[in-house]
Amino acid sequence: METLSHHNILVMLLSLGVLLAAARILGELAQLIKQPAVVGELLAGILLGPTILGTLSPELSLFLFPPTGPNAIALDAIATLAIILFLMVAGIEVDLSSIWRQGPKGLKIGIMSILIPFSCGLAAALILPDVLGRPETSPLLVFSLFIATALSISALPVIAKTLMDMDLYRSDLGMVVISAAILNDLIGWIIFAIILALMGNPGVTADSVVFTIGMTLAFTVLILTFGRHLIHKSLPFVQAYTRWPGGELSFAVVLAILGAALSELIGIHAIFGAFLVGAALGDSSHLKERTRFTIDHFVSFIFAPIFFASIGLKVNFMEHFDFKMVALVFILACFCKIAGGVIGARWALMSRKEAWATGFAMNSRGAMEIILGVMALEAGIISHSLFVALVVMALGTSMISGPMIRIILRYQQHLSVADMLTSKYFLHRLQASNPKEAICEMVELPCRTTGLDKNLIEAAVWERELSLSTGIGKGLALPHARIEGLKHAIIVVGISKDGIDFDAPDDKLAHVIFLILTPLSDADAQLAIASEISGIFRNESMLEKALKIKNFTDFMALLRTAPRGWPF
């Protein structure tokens, strides 16, 4: 068998390691500034690809990412496997039944937010094919259908993540938006599958178009009905008669790979098959959370970053950056998608505010658009410049989506407790021996840096403490007060080795003390923070671990990795 040489193996490992490390680091940084991880992951590829590294040091770039030969094939093989597993995870996230549960509302929004962008896109591509840089190899009809689809598709994972971050995922608004997005994706991918099949078939005739549409629809229906039923019936059997959790894990991955192969075999792109199998799997109530998490984590944090970073290696984003085209695509995409969402939402009798939030939510294109772009680029449907414009549009729409919804709904971001902590407000060795001293010692820290009036705050916290003591048991105390003029919540953490008597119901001394100061204007913040903290410390071993930490970083690590009622 032909194998990789030692040099090939070395290059493959170096390129994979560097790519994954860069993608994850930039992905984390993107999330720090409240942006989707995919923004950072793509940027990593642009930095390591022809755009930046290839310009600064062509030799290093050629060494790490040779454009031809075994290493190019090896990286493409791993990226292909990665995207198939990623689409499987995207499919698992789809909740088919919620489309029906949301009824006509989701349907109306889903339809309008496809119909309007699709018509606009079709019209624009038919009228201005040259401005959009249609390659000569790409038939006008196929090209126009692609532009129409590219404008219509949504990014379910990004939308879901944005809504989750704002605690809107399980709200009525959230479920309507999600069900509309699922409909969007499903129809978008079916159209795209048809386009790809048409593109692979040079002698396109009316018959072949009908045949492809028929095959795609038949495949979709088959997997989502018969396949789904079969999977649902098989899962208990797999769980009962194989080693847990390995059996179910392999079962799911094998199905996704074979589903991808099957769809490739009948002429639809592999990723569509993986997506459908994922949807069928995720729909089964028998699929265990544990399996979902293992697949989701390994794919989201290993495979997906490799795939998205590898995109940056394909194209020189600087060279192919055509400002006019980028602007045109971006404006057209935003305008017609937001319009579609708003009109659909108003048709579904939602309030004006909610309608605009819906429009901006549906507007984010994220990873899905980029995947679509890669496939179209490789199939020769679009030019490099249009590909760059699509990527910029995908990132831009994803980045504005969250902030715009926050503005429209006047949403006050609730940070997690770990996000609110800082080493400045951390007292590893609290000196105090009683509550009054502890409060005094802890209040001093924020007052020193922010210029708040120490006496005023101390009095407020102490007054609250006297009215009802804040020792909640299990070694925790949460003294707190609402402070006028405070802009955002402040948490000070103090750790007392000897313990302080905060008059807890279980009579235990408090060792970990969270002083919580919240703005007077934000009535809910205090309760949200307190309930998150007591949730984290529900596990008895947490207190013990907290007393063993050596510094602020250890404390943060403890909070972030605390078990939070995982379902297994």
Place this chain on the structure above:
Amino acid sequence: METLSHHNILVMLLSLGVLLAAARILGELAQLIKQPAVVGELLAGILLGPTILGTLSPELSLFLFPPTGPNAIALDAIATLAIILFLMVAGIEVDLSSIWRQGPKGLKIGIMSILIPFSCGLAAALILPDVLGRPETSPLLVFSLFIATALSISALPVIAKTLMDMDLYRSDLGMVVISAAILNDLIGWIIFAIILALMGNPGVTADSVVFTIGMTLAFTVLILTFGRHLIHKSLPFVQAYTRWPGGELSFAVVLAILGAALSELIGIHAIFGAFLVGAALGDSSHLKERTRFTIDHFVSFIFAPIFFASIGLKVNFMEHFDFKMVALVFILACFCKIAGGVIGARWALMSRKEAWATGFAMNSRGAMEIILGVMALEAGIISHSLFVALVVMALGTSMISGPMIRIILRYQQHLSVADMLTSKYFLHRLQASNPKEAICEMVELPCRTTGLDKNLIEAAVWERELSLSTGIGKGLALPHARIEGLKHAIIVVGISKDGIDFDAPDDKLAHVIFLILTPLSDADAQLAIASEISGIFRNESMLEKALKIKNFTDFMALLRTAPRGWPF
């Protein structure tokens, strides 16, 4: 960039899907008959490779697994990534500190079980290089060193699994064996790394040998001291300042890949670097169980099966099966490794019985031997026939290890509750309305099929029930008795929709009733079974779920996937 064509993608997905499916199914079957999964996984490759499928249908074999071209490269790239991740997991399992904890005992066994096989192997290869089929390209010294190493290495994962299956892993004997095996592996891999480096360097001189040995030792020491320290210090930082659990997961995988690249760069094989990084990672008390599990499961159930099955594609096992060589290698391997283990154990003043058990435990070569063989085959050190002999030896030694230890220690296999259940002894709709009727109804099932005396058993169970009722609360009852003449434990399950009053301490009616009959001779079986059952049903939701099941398969799925105090 050079990419895979549609045809390539189709073939890649089909081959991966088929390979993984076959490997997992045969791996599960192997485990059913108490054999290591790797036996089945290898067999899957032999079935799909040139040995069987290639002979039966050369066209299909060529289509699925083309020996040259992009698909051969793609599969090799994925298999290479797989083996690197597998060695990382093997490294994580190594507990470096236990070598020190076990002190001289483990050291003595470790030394003897390397020294004796190594000398025997060296002597045999130097005396009989032609019987062992030395290829002309392989220098005699390198070849002999390889044979010596191949006979000396153990298979830590297989040994660990065998001991765990027998509840011996945490015993004194278990820890001594494990620490000896770790020492074995560490030294074995270092020697092998040196061999590979010598092989890659055609003009071998005394200087270059010294240089290679120096580099390998320096690399090992560097990673296990400085690298280990750095990883331990970095983990809390990663946990504190990245999204959990993605940050730690990526950190571990990136380190393993870069460690592999580094070792490849300095001329040692990549897998050695991954193994060392794994050992350094696993040694840190900061590495979370959750991360270990996610990596372990994805690698053990997806990557490892692909790798081991892909081995079968490389060689025609029938054509290269040389009986004399297979027999020689097998006998030599067993004889000198068992001798080494026994002598070392006796030197460490262990009893004769324990010494023999140690010898057979150390004798299992499993996956590690096969990996060593693949590397040597690809480096041209050994012939195809010797490779086949090594694989047979690796599988054979792993397969006899468990049964032999059981015989030597007269170990009574404790099956898990799920392993003891059968659909024949399952009453989905118990008719009884009181304990006496329930016992009568349930006792009938085993008596009907085994010919046991119904009245006798019923009386024994009822007598036990009268002396102290067996309703243990939470809707469970565990009526039981020890029965003379019974060969192995029998469990009958009955589910009562209405509930039966087994006089539980929480006054709840029993809905799930396990009738447990154990042999009179086995004093511990009853307690072990009862405590496993109550552990499974500790979670309140289990009873609710048990009442919803539709058949025996559902019930088995419920038991197997029940949360059992996972640490997260």
